[in-house]
Amino acid sequence: MKEITYREAINEALAEEMTRDENVILMGEDIGLYGGNFQVTKDLILKFGDNRVMDTPVSEAVTAGCAVGAAMSGLRPVIEATFSDFVTLMMDNLVNQAAKIHYLSAGEINVPMVLRLPVGCGTGAGAQHSQSLEAWMCHVPGLKVVFPSNPYEAKGLLKAAIRDDNPVIFCEHKLLYPTAGSVPEEDYTIPLSQANIVKKGTSLTMIAYGYSVQKCLVAAMQLKPKGIDIEVIDLRTLHPLDEDTILESVKKTGRVIIVHEAVKTGGVGAEISALIAEKAFSYLKAPILRIAGMDIPIPFNKTMEQACVPQILDIKKAAERMMRR
């Protein structure tokens, strides 16, 4: 094992997949010598050349469309949106093209592409550079949505996403980029649509993804001395969901808190909450609780920005309240 950051883990996954398969190419704005807005593709152009690490003009729509066409033709493009907010400019190509082509061609054509999205707030970048829009993509059959929570997860899931024959939306939380963690020296992948029980527990299930998993883990550690034994599930893939892992845990603990930074209305938490209500209602000892982003644009002011998304204290308090019921 070695210690690397989330940013380095993604960079390594890209480099190793590009070495393994010459069909893997990268496209995006400033991903070449500049190294990408968050330095994730740093030095890859030096290793693989500018015909495999391709700087694009500020043209998100055609970059996504070009990836679809290249993928249909047998390449495995990995494209980067500078900020996940710019996915809005790519939507026709993702929703109407990428997600539909395998189905409309009755399985004749595959679209093996990955779209990397730097997601989330906490950087003071304001309302158009801080959103978490992952739930939009979960609403589209044909797309897969992945959101890793640490360096190990990021590397293994990205490799699996690149090798997957479907369009995969790969979300990366910006605040995780500098965080470090252990990663194996050897090649490994983490299967998509398989959630991970990060911490086993008996009193309450916390379901989260991305940066929120880290917050839940801290909350769980801090609540342990109080006799609250929390089970933390890292969803890893938001769509298609691993229903079994969620339901088994809920049946065991009977209490559920779903945590995400994305706004509450129509969020992934709503879907999971409905799933549990439909399939495990009789096991519940307390109402399902969602701790999610406020239904507002991300404000610039630092205190307001922190207040609008779940923090560790919010999660702890909610868990304690739920255990008192």
Place this chain on the structure above:
Amino acid sequence: MSLTNEKIIKMYTRMVTARLLEEMLNEMFNEGMLHGTTHLGIGQEASGVAPCMTLMEGDKITLTHRNHVGCVGIGMDVKKILAEMFGKETGVCGGYGGSMHMVDYEKGNMFASGVVGGGLGIAVGAALKMKYKGEANIVICFIGDGATNEGMFHEALNLASIWKLPIVFFVENNGYAVSMPTYRSMNLQNIEKRAESYGMRSIIVDGNNAIDIYNMTFSAVQSVREGFGPMFIESKTYRICGHSRSDTEQLYRNQKEMDYYLAKCPIKRLEEYMLKNNIAKSEMLKEINTQVMDELKQAVLYAQNSLEPSLENIGKYVYAK
């Protein structure tokens, strides 16, 4: 490669096939035999078929919502096209696609997008793969005049140009985007001008003259194949039918304009050319029409007798395994 008589006859046969197929579809819709909607390309047979005749093995095209002519042009099986129109399991998309999404990758038709301009990025991506792999192939991206007002059009032309991709953007300017005439949707006489701002070579062609379209597209395709970067062709043609099934009154145009273009029918003009240059005699042309009609009637029977897709498979192709 000059346009051989054999190739002209093949091109004529495909144009006639497209025309008769669409007339037949129109009748079948009127009789309530078909479900959904359709966008007929009657009058655009030269623009849809002639460019496809310039292609070789491994070349690709992308099409639009008005795609039947292109499908016939690239040589797709009319049995499979008709079965798809009927939503049958034997259809070219197994009944999952329908009129707007005819796709046959092996035949060279990568995708037909019902969203205007949706094929642009896909075509650029396919051309990128050809260049990346050092292949001798090219892509023809068919779009309409309406798509050139989409943002995607401008991004796609720019990207293809700066990356010198092997792609021909072939605009079938049929005069209307649904009800909006081009003179109202852009302050330009010629759409071709738009290519110039992306540093792309462009030409204008009479979209109802199959021989001219073939010859000019052939030289464009040659040059693109040789690595000189993308080209842009504006083919000025005319949409004889309404936009779709819902466009019945056509209040936005008059009979005089229609008559003018009816007289410029691309099939009639090709017939005149073939007769004048002794490429075929009128008996032969009649014979071709009869044969095509027979083939289409057989194809309708095939489609009607084919099975409905199994409901068990309704979710089968959402994800690739």
